Amino acid sequence: MSGQYGGETLPGAGANLHPPHHTLLHHPHLPHHPQLCTEEDFCKDSFSFGVDEDEEDEDEEDMARALDTDKPRILLMGLRRSGKSSIQKVVFHKMSPSETLFLESTNKIYKDDISSSSFVQFQIWDFPGQVDFFDPTFDYEMIFRGTGALIFVIDAQDDYMEALGRLHLTVSRAYRVNPHINFEVFVHKVDGLSDDHKIETQRDVHQRANDDLTDAGLDQLHLRLKEDGSGSAYDKDSLAIIKLNNTTVLYLKEVTKFLTLVLWAELCSGVPAHGVLSILQRAECCSPQRRARDRAPSSLQRKTGCV
Numbered sequence: 200m201s202g203q204y205g206g207e208t209l210p211g212a213g214a215n216l217h218p219p220h221h222t223l224l225h226h227p228h229l230p231h232h233p234q235l236c237t238e239e240d241f242c243k244d245s246f247s248f249g250v251d252e253d254e255e256d257e258d259e260e261d262m263a264r265a266l267d268t269d270k271p272r273i274l275l276m277g278l279r280r281s282g283k284s285s286i287q288k289v290v291f292h293k294m295s296p297s298e299t300l301f302l303e304s305t306n307k308i309y310k311d312d313i314s315s316s317s318f319v320q321f322q323i324w325d326f327p328g329q330v331d332f333f334d335p336t337f338d339y340e341m342i343f344r345g346t347g348a349l350i351f352v353i354d355a356q357d358d359y360m361e362a363l364g365r366l367h368l369t370v371s372r373a374y375r376v377n378p379h380i381n382f383e384v385f386v387h388k389v390d391g392l393s394d395d396h397k398i399e400t401q402r403d404v405h406q407r408a409n410d411d412l413t414d415a416g417l418d419q420l421h422l423r424l425k426e427d428g429s430g431s432a433y434d435k436d437s438l439a440i441i442k443l444n445n446t447t448v449l450y451l452k453e454v455t456k457f458l459t460l461v462l463w464a465e466l467c468s469g470v471p472a473h474g475v476l477s478i479l480q481r482a483e484c485c486s487p488q489r490r491a492r493d494r495a496p497s498s499l500q501r502k503t504g505c506v
């Protein structure tokens with residue numbers, strides 16, 4: 200892996216990508232939540248499968264607590280090192296892309312409560328690279344049952360055939376448990392690809408993923424990609440729109456050449472706003488009371504049905 204990523208070259212990057220700790224995960228402008236603090240706090244607020252016995256009780260309690268909530272849940276899944284934790288931390292914790300070089304591999308499921316207000320609340324669950332559906336301590340049925348959206352991350356710089364196999368397994372299992380899950384495929388790490396190669400990769404992933412589903416008799420399940428390849432990666436039409444339920448809609452957009460996604464909303468003002476806080480605040484504009492006060496819907500509002 201190159202040491203350059205996110206526009207900055209880090210001294211020693213590449214030589215040692217995993218020093219023991221990185222800095223704060225909590226962004227001062229995000230509403231404080233006990234589950235969004237330092238790395239230590241963050242780690243405590245996780246649960247796992249296939250762990251040491253003495254950790255098991257605690258993990259089960261965490262799991263029970265996490266499942267016992269009405270908050271919409273987004274799962275981040277994909278192969279090891281595909282960039283799941285980076286997406287989560289850049290989007291929701293304002294970590295800089297270059298800092299993600301130092302992220303350690305996730306070996307537990309990390310759940311993250313995002314609570315911007317009483318109106319917009321949801322959980323992001325970041326999974327370790329290789330979820331073992333056959334591990335008896337991993338109750339995937341229970342997890343999928345309460346899931347609103349599943350984001351599958353694919354590393355575009357890697358050979359993605361294995362990722363496609365894993366995507367198929369994951370989506371077909373999840374769909375059988377809960378056909379209402381919103382599936383999103385993020386072809387990630389496109390910064391290393393030329394524009395043509397990027398579009399080609401996205402199309403190929405899309406085609407193969409849907410062909411696999413059709414072959415498995417799941418043609419009613421058509422996967423959408425974050426990018427449709429029809430225009431620039433930075434067009435606002437290339438937004439990933441994740442509807443978690445009837446009231447919460449997330450918008451994820453690739454805005455820099457290097458990484459990834461920021462939440463974006465122009466729900467009410469028509470003026471794009473970047474950053475998780477702004478979208479979460481703006482998402483509140485979608486409340487029925489607020490909508491009643493607002494004027495004619497923007498094109499994005501019409502597109503998303505959030506009018």
Ligand SMILES: Nc1nc2c(ncn2[C@@H]2O[C@H](COP(=O)(O)OP(=O)(O)OP(=O)(O)O)[C@@H](O)[C@H]2O)c(=O)[nH]1
Pocket residue numbers: 204216277278279280281282283284285286296298299300301302303304305306326327328329387388389390391457458459
């Ligand atoms: N070039 C490039 N590298 C990225 C991008 N996003 C993440 N990375 C790097 O990819 C590596 C793996 O990122 P992680 O976020 O830890 O990946 P993960 O999927 O959570 O990995 P596991 O925890 O092992 O499942 C890190 O070194 C990141 O800096 C990107 O958009 N472009």
